[in-house]
Amino acid sequence: MTTDAQPEGRQRVQACNERLTHKPPPGRPGRLRGSSSVVTSLAAIGLAFLCGSVLVAVSNAAALAAWGRLPAGLPNALWLSVRAAASAYYALIQGAIVDPSAITAHSETVREAVTPISTTLAYATPLAFGGLAVAVAFRAGLINIGVQGQMVLGAIAAGWVSFGPARGLPIGIHLIVAIVGGCLAGALWGAIAGFLKAVSGAHEVITTLMLDYIAVFALQYVLTTAAFQRPGHTDPLSRVVPSSARLPHLASSLPVESGLFVALLAAVATGWLLRRSTIGFALRAVGSNAAAARTAGIRVGRSYIIAMLIAGALGGLVGVDQLLGQQHSLTPGFDGGIGFTAITVALVGRANVPGVLAAALLFGALQAGGDQMQVATQTPYDLVTIIQALIVLFVVAPALIAALLRTGNARTPGTTLQIETTL
């Protein structure tokens, strides 16, 4: 019984906690810091767009010429720059959410009005799978850079099932077999990294990265084999997925397909797994403190393998969705950089399921809008890549946002997404 020692101890713990959480001194309300991550995220998105607009303005030829005639032409230069940025972002919105002109001028066609949203959802679907793949691993303390390889392996397997030995299967079963095949291949490819981490402590950043490259070369190789290469072609192009193994589109001539529902299903399953299941508990325990988890009797190595199995399965589904839902055949550049965008999606979504879905929607919208922006205003699509990277940079360093908005203590280190990492 140490009743008299308790108050002092509790005080000390309280002081310690206060220091750890950096509570603002009384009398000065912490406007941004305490007010939730949503505000920080929104500020990050806003700042990223602001930086992007500067790039557009600077690279616009007319605006650049006006800036050359500076003292006299300042108002004109400013106006041209703002107009360049505004028109680029207007096109972005047109392509991503809704095209106002389509509604007013051709209101008789509903299809045109929903095409931008539908394109956004089509882009968001693989990002949701990929974001979940990164997030699951993240929760177990692993940085999964291997979505690219996992999706490629998933697509190779799904392709092999769809135009290989199983091509005669009846219509619904063929699709399911192809999906399961791709999912399994991705899971096994991902599990290699988990296994190596468990057995020899090999850092997953290196192993998944190397597995990415090996998978891409494997894809290039299989595209030269008779089982995959399209008959009558000498270029690396695969056979076409037969209609019995395709993910049906929600409506003909709209880009979004039923992979969207698979993604939502996967999100619900992942959320349940992480929050409610024993496996998920073990994963989160290992992710927050591997040594403590080991002491508590959790098998850390096994958790790494399971985490990468699940992550790989989700990564494989990215490839399945792209092959069976969108592209219908394999090419060497099949992955389209989705694997790396998936990492940013998981980071912006703070590695939780609702966050990842929201981030996938945002980044899907950016990509859909990026296409339109490039067509309408000749602004390079890469602006979208830059904005995405900037959003992540600002999101992972909330202290920077705080400093830029002149609130709180700028020296407070960012505390989101801190996980133990050594290479």
Added chain:
Amino acid sequence: MTVSSHIVTRLRAVTRGSGALACAVVVVALIELTSIASSTRSDAKVTFGFAGGGAFPFDLALPARLTIVALAVMSLVAAALLLTPVAGHHFVRHLVGLVVGAALAASVLCWASADGSTDVVGLLQSTVANAEPLILGALGGVLCERAGIINVAIEGQLLCGAFAAALVGSVTTIWLGLAAAAGAGVIVAALLAVFAIRYAVNQVVLGVVLNILALGVTNFLYDRIMANNQDGFNSASVFPALPVPVLSKIPILGPVLFDGNVILYLTIVAVVLVQLLLFRTRWGLRARSTGEHPLAAETVGVNVRHVRWQAVLLGGVVAGVGGAYLTIGSVGSFVANISAGKGFIALAAVIVGRWTPFGAVGAALIFGFAYAFQSLISILGAPVPSEVLLMVPYALTLAVAAGFVGRASPPLASGQPYVRS
């Protein structure tokens, strides 16, 4: 305990872990013997050329099949060496690995170029050329990681360096282009330092994002500035070869090491300088101490943040120059994503080389050889699909990271942000 059992225990301790390696070597040797030798005609001759344009004409004509058998036997002897007590030395294991790898490469060459000739000096020149950006990138990585900052952004530094060199080199002179490349590397390094040191962001995540940002920015600017005006903004010249007067006449070594352009010599100088800086200067000791135990370093008066900043920025200079090789050091013009993963291979070289400058150079040379060998084999007519050969550097890295070639441990505090309490 009897003497014999003592010896047995010691033997076991010494050879633990090299048994698997020995098995792998035996398998490789058997593959060489059976498949390669049997598919080579018995009367085929193979010529290895060592002239390389130098003043030392010397060709080696050998019977192909016999050479392959001899190389395989050599591998088997090396494998036997692994089962003896000397296998306890790292040096021996590395030597065995090198011998077996070289024997395998030479036998594949014998097979592929039966009745033809192989320019060995050319192969070595191409190895060094391929390794240059990897070496510089890896040295930049070693500088950062020794000071406790993981640098996954080497890829972005190479890419930005390459772009800046091509742009500035076209508009002004090639030397300013080189300076611009170093500057671009420093800019990426500064971003890395700000977020990693000041804002304590997870460094691996940060590196990945910086790579995406670098790719986006260079693609964007390429599209906007260079794509429509290649003559004006993407037409930098290439550094001419500057043979070193006497040294370039040395057989084999001369044409490989002393007949390159300025970036090759900068690379050689950088290797020596980084090694000396890290291990022979006061600053180096301080930098390494911040990478191993920042709190201890701070306690004895080292300003951890300053030293880390300096190390990261210096790494940016080195990696940026490595990027310059990709444009003004070899081809002159920039294309989108010209670094194509070389930065990640450089990162792998840092780890394979166990965070030492010389180790990183060795690893980078092995990767450079893999690239050079792959392109040579695909020209000669590939016995193996070129896609499989292209996998070799990556599979090798995977094997090393997984500890099949020996364990490596990073600087203790690498990746951990240092927050002064």
